[in-house]
Amino acid sequence: GDSVTQMEGPVTLSEEAFLTINCTYTATGYPSLFWYVQYPGEGLQLLLKATKADDKGSNKGFEATYRKETTSFHLEKGSVQVSDSAVYFCALSAPNDYKLSFGAGTTVTVRA
Amino acid sequence: NAGVTQTPKFRILKIGQSMTLQCTQDMNHNYMYWYRQDPGMGLKLIYYSVGAGITDKGEVPNGYNVSRSTTEDFPLRLELAAPSQTSVYFCASRDREPNSPLHFGNGTRLTVT
Numbered sequence: 001g002d003s004v005t006q007m008e009g010p011v012t013l014s015e016e017a018f019l020t021i022n023c024t025y026t027a028t029g030y031p032s033l034f035w036y037v038q039y040p041g042e043g044l045q046l047l048l049k050a051t052k053a054d055d056k057g058s059n060k061g062f063e064a065t066y067r068k069e070t071t072s073f074h075l076e077k078g079s080v081q082v083s084d085s086a087v088y089f090c091a092l093s094a095p096n097d098y099k100l101s102f103g104a105g106t107t108v109t110v111r112a
Numbered sequence: 113n114a115g116v117t118q119t120p121k122f123r124i125l126k127i128g129q130s131m132t133l134q135c136t137q138d139m140n141h142n143y144m145y146w147y148r149q150d151p152g153m154g155l156k157l158i159y160y161s162v163g164a165g166i167t168d169k170g171e172v173p174n175g176y177n178v179s180r181s182t183t184e185d186f187p188l189r190l191e192l193a194a195p196s197q198t199s200v201y202f203c204a205s206r207d208r209e210p211n212s213p214l215h216f217g218n219g220t221r222l223t224v225t
Contacts, residue, residue: 032211043116043202043216044155051211089154093211098143098162099170100214104154 002027006103021075023090033073034091118217125193133188135203144186148199
């Protein structure tokens with residue numbers, strides 16, 4: 001079935017460092033891809049999405065590009081802040097499917 | 113701006129007890145979902161619903177039941193609590209438009225001892 005694999009954490013960075021979280025997927029057809037973020041004590045919220053190959057999603061300084069040739073959707077941010085400390089989830093939705101499949105999540109901690 | 117509201121926030125159950133986790137949304141979303149989140153395991157789908165009166169099993173439905181009598185409410189029932197059901201439970205909803213985002217509640221942390 002469709003699935004998402006993301007890099008294991010935890011990841012600890014200093015402020016202004018570059019962040020990348022790898023995400024690869026397995027799916028038939030052309031899924032839509034998402035990154036969700038979970039701040040401490042809260043539910044998940046959508047960070048960005050891409051619905052077709054070569055689309056780039058972006059929000060709050062984060063970017064991810066839908067790469068069909070490598071079945072990847074890596075998340076990047078050029079200069080992280082302490083407020084970016086959270087758990088990040090990669091997710092996939094197959095065409096005409098009501099459901100999302102989530103990766104295991106990557107915990108990111110940014111130190112001042 | 114209520115969005116998705118879950119109650120209670122925390123609960124401790126003894127083995128064999130039952131309880132209902134409440135979820136309500138005020139966005140008139142057709143689709144609603146229950147996930148559980150375990151450390152290092154991501155989110156696993158328990159049940160979902162595409163509209164009032166319609167429910168379907170997800171990946172891990174055993175030990176749970178749901179109902180969807182109205183568009184707004186999607187309660188999750190645990191009949192005989194087991195330690196394996198210790199987890200954080202999230203309810204979510206979304207619009208029927210393809211690729212519309214999931215809106216999550218803040219979760220219920222359940223401990224079964």
